[in-house]
Amino acid sequence: MTTADQLGDRTAVGGDLGTFLRTRRAALRPDQVCLPTYGQRRVPGLRREELAELAGVSSTYYTRLEQGLATNASDQVLDAVARALRLSTVERAHLFELARGPRPELRDPDAEGPARNGLVRVLDALADAPTILLGRSHDILAWNRLGHALLAPHLPFAAPNDLPRRPNKIALLFLDAPSRSLYREWEFEAELAVASLHYVAAQYPGDPALTRLIGELTVASRDFARIWAEHPVELCISGVKRYHHPELGRVDLDYEVLHVPGDEGQRYLIHTARPGSPDEAALRLLASRSITG
Incomplete structure (x- = not known):
């Protein structure tokens, strides 16, 4: 072991x-x-x-x-x-x-495989809103063009389809330099991510992917180990993300988390900009670049 x-x-x-x-x-x-x-x-x-x-x-x-x-x-x-x-x-x-303690396992063992086609089509329908589909262990199961351009333009768009090396949102936050520099309030985002992970981990004790993620991050990141030991707990539903995007600069976006019924732990992270704001204009610019790019 x-x-x-x-x-x-x-x-x-x-x-x-x-x-x-x-x-x-x-x-x-x-x-x-x-x-x-x-x-x-x-x-x-x-x-x-x-x-x-x-x-x-x-x-x-x-x-x-x-x-x-x-x-x-x-x-x-x-x-x-x-x-x-x-x-x-x-x-x-x-x-x-x-x-x-542990509750009966309700999840289909293949639930963290490729994202269902219907869920991917929902991403495509939200073309004007940067959106990603997250799994129970915070793996990125899929994203739309704008979600990819906002959160991880340095990664291939098809990265979520590479199951053995699928990107994980929390691992990126702690271990990936471009992702870490994306957040103007990194410490706040890190605490929120660990708080969410604690909440999910308590719901699904024994989940192999969660066990592996927590163990690997505890070894690889002193910041993660420190925050994990503090045991913050939070259910992340909505709020504001304050980004410093490599192309757009400072962008503040509202976010909502919508859970997928019947797919335990899977949820959409959807970003929107306030109408008429500079942030909305920045998203339009990013959308035009992601299409031409």
Whole structure:
């Protein structure tokens, strides 16, 4: 077994419940939850016994929960812990995923093969919007001309069809210099990508592609290993991407993530520009160049 495989097994596809709870506990200060502070603390955040008191469970039980030894925690206990940790809605859902463990595999084993023709035609129909189709493990399954021209013009357009070497959006973000320089707010994008990966990994524990990706990136990228250990969690649905494109310069685009029903984990990442903005003009210019190119 390679080092990457060992790290992938350890890190979790499905994440690490103990790591998640510890990072969230460390992020809470006593004054945030109306607890007194006495002297200098050796570790950041709340102590286990303090968190247990806030959640209304015994310190022994909470310690076992952090250690992964308390199986079948009730919804009431998990809700109490989530409230004590002040988790967001997404973080609460992530906590439940981690605590519940593996779920039955629903995916067709061939789902991450070539993108379905119908899904590719949807990409083509969105010709004016840079769009890519992502798989569960953030592999780029397909893209339209404008999506390719925006996100990876240095790669062949047919790269997603080369299954053994298909580009992966998160791997590009951390390991590919042109892709890394594309983002004006790289650290923010990196944290968002890892947060999304944590969320997906908890939903599909044991997924081989996710295990391999996490292990390989942990070995290859110190930045990835650092952010992964912080255990951020986020469900990326919409927002703004701030690019510095090699041809267009600064471009700010809204994005939406649309999931494909029946193809677990597959989703479209669609970019749009605000009407009448310089960004819309930049996209028109990029579209004309991608057609003539």
